[in-house]
Amino acid sequence: MSEIWLLAIILLALVGGLLAGLATPAAMFFFASLLCYILGLxxxxxxxxxxxxxxxxxxxxxxxxxxxxxxxxxxxxLSQVIGKGSLFSTLAKLGISTALLSSFTNNTAVVASLIGVVRRNQAHAPSKLLLPLNYAAILGGTLTLIGTSTNLIVNSFVENAGLEPLGFFEFSQVGALVVISGLVVLTIMANFLPDRREESEDEALPYLLEAHVAKTSTLVGKSVIDNRLRALKKLYLVELERSGIRICPVPPQMVLQADDVLRFSGAVESVELLHQFDGLEWFGKQHAKGQNLVEAVLAPSSSLVGTTLKDSRFREVFDAAVMAIRRGHIPLKGGLGDVVLQPGDVLLLTPGDRFSKSPNLTSDFAAVSGLDLSVRLDEKRGNWVLVGFALTILASIFDVLPLAKGLVLLLLSYVAIGAITLSELKRRFPLELVVIVGSALGLANLMVTTGLADVMAQTLLSVFNGYGVFAAFVGIYLITLIVTELITNNAAAALAFPVAYAVATSFGVDPRPFIMAVVFGASASFISPYGYQTNLMVFNAGNYKFSDFVRLGLPLSIVYSLVVIFSIPYFFPF
Known part of the structure; x- marks a missing residue:
């Protein structure tokens, strides 16, 4: 079998595995690269x-x-922009501030830090603000080279191909048009997002809670209705398990026995209601010592995805007990410890003393609310962190110092003044990102050296035969956009770049516009809540449904695509 066919089969298996969620993206890319080495490619x-x-x-x-x-x-x-003004002015201020900030800092950190502030504001419904906030952060990432990891990953491919590296502000002209047009769409279309404040007050959110009836409990020998288990505010008894047999719905006259397992569906604040029942041992009670509860959103790349709480040894690994689980609007059934975890699941935790120092905290959870994972720096050190970062970026822009070397010096200064510690750097080291990008670079090189990229490019050219280079450019952009929505942005960029470069070479034109098509296409994750990490963060925090993403994300994606398709050839001629 030829090298081209071997590599094609490996890449098809990789895409299929990513779509099916068989393993984390890092594991899939690593095994694909490992297989290429074993097969001698x-x-x-x-x-x-x-x-x-x-x-x-x-x-x-x-x-x-x-x-x-x-x-x-x-x-x-940045949270100060959420005031008592109109929804339009609040969205405009929040959108502009978020977009500018995310162009220089990690947009995941920007969104995570503002979720709590938006949810606590009294002026506007969080469901009106969180999704526009998330999209503004994604749009802002298109302004600069460091605005999003996708930009830097594509730049790695560019350098690997022997082309001139992308400039720091090379994206800015197209990015500015994208941000302006995108924010206009967001401020208009956000009015059509549902106001779910009343729903959240009147409707029990489907948290799954589990409790065990102790042998000494006063509940034993009394019926469900006599124990007033059907009179709980925002907490509903949905299932009873006795001797391995699940009873659903639970008859009001059913008499409780020792060792019965009761499962409730309700809002997070309803957990306190379980305290009033003597001998009702709710899940995680032994771990509770009066500390604040914590909500943690499971990340798409989390090692917990696909496992149960029992199998993952959650309590030992994170020093926290899971009291309840929520999965959007979907009511969960069965034992709490037997629920197979999925990306976006919200876990209600009682944290132990070592929880905030857990090494897997930042990699396994997209957001953690109720706990400040890092204490704010004092003004003097905080100012140096900001000034030092700005000086490093300026030194790179004006070719005084390479960005990588400047960042090494900057990190050393941060450690020297105590802004960060070596243990923090060890915990925050993005191992999964390194595996994905390193493996993707190798696979992209193989696509070029084996000739697979040329074969794919010729196939694409035959589809657009007679329509010219512009049609091929649009095709590359749309393919990248679709793959981004189906899998992840970084994986989409890795798979699309070699084909885009080969198409440009086949036409004998400047590859820059095709490279930009990949950059902006890989950043266009607006329709699916699972396409990008911050989408998943606001999905649960804003109590959204999939239809909400389509309602706001589809018109945004259309406008975004039109701006990109017509502005890139203008600023980067073929």
Whole structure:
């Protein structure tokens, strides 16, 4: 079998695995690269060389520098724009501030820091603000080279192909048009998002809680209705398990026995109601010592996805007990410890003393509310963190110092003044991102060297035969956009770049517009809540439904695409 067919089969298996969610993206990319080495498609030195790419190193250093930036007051000050003005003015201020901030800092940190503030505001419904906030952060990432990891990943491919690296502000002209047009759409269409304040007050959110009737409980020997288990506010008894047999619905006259397992569906604040029942041992009670409850959103790349609480040894790993689980609007059934966890699940936790220091906290959870994971820096150190970062970026822009070298010096200064510690850097090291990008670089090189990229490019050219280079450019953009919605943005960029470069070469035109098509196409994750990490964060925090993403994301995606398709050829002629 030829190398082209072997690589094609591996890549098809990779895409299929990503679509099916068989494993984390990092694991899928790693095994695809490993298989290429085992089958003799690539030498070990060449494969390992992909992990020392300058763009990848810069990306890692930026992620680590963001650890200190998140401790400053910069993100906190952004919350001041959420005032008592009209919805239009609030959206405009919030959108502009978020877009500008996310162009230089990690947009995940921006969104995570503002979720709590938006949810607590009294002026406007959180469901009117959180999704526009999320989209504004994504739009802002298109303004600069460091605005999103996708930009830096594509730049790694560009450097690997021997082309001139992308400039820091090379995206800015198209990005500015995208941000302006996108914010106009958001401020108009946000009015059509539902106001779910009344729903959240009157409707029990489907948290699944579990409790065990102790042998000494006063509930034993009395019926469900006599124990007033049907008179709980925002908490409903949905299932009873006795001797392995599940009873649903639970008859009001059913008499409780020792060792019965009761399962409730209700709102997070309803957990307190379980305290009033003597001998009712709710899940996680032994871990509770009066501490505040914590809500944690499971990340798409979390090692917990696909496992149960029992199998994952959650309590031992994170020093926290899971009291309840919520999955959007979907009511969960069965034992709490037997629920197979999915991306976006919200876990209600009683944290132990070591919870905030858990090494997997930032990689397994997209957001953690109710707990400040990093103490704010004092004014003096906070100012240096911000000034030092700004000076590093300026030194790179004016070619005084390479960005990677400047970031190394910046991180050393952060450690020296105590803004971050070596243990923090170890915990925040983006290992999964390194595996994805390093493996993707190797696979992209193989697509070029084996000729697979040329074959795919010729296939694409035959589809657009007679329509010219512009049609092929549009095709590359749309393919990247679709793949981004189906899998992830970084994976989409990795798979689309070699084909885009080969198409440009076949036409004998400047590859820059095709590269930009990949950059902006891979950032256009607006329709699916699972396409991007911040989408998933606001999905549960805003009590959204999938239809809400379509309602706001589809018109935004259409306007975004039209601006990109017609502005890129203008600023980057073929």
């Amino acid at each position: 690539v030498d070990l030195n060449v494969a390992l060389g992909s992990f020392t790419n300058n763009g990848l190193i810069t990306l890692v250093l930026l992620v680590l520098a963001a650890t200190a930036l998140e401790k400053t007051s910069l993100l906190g000050k």
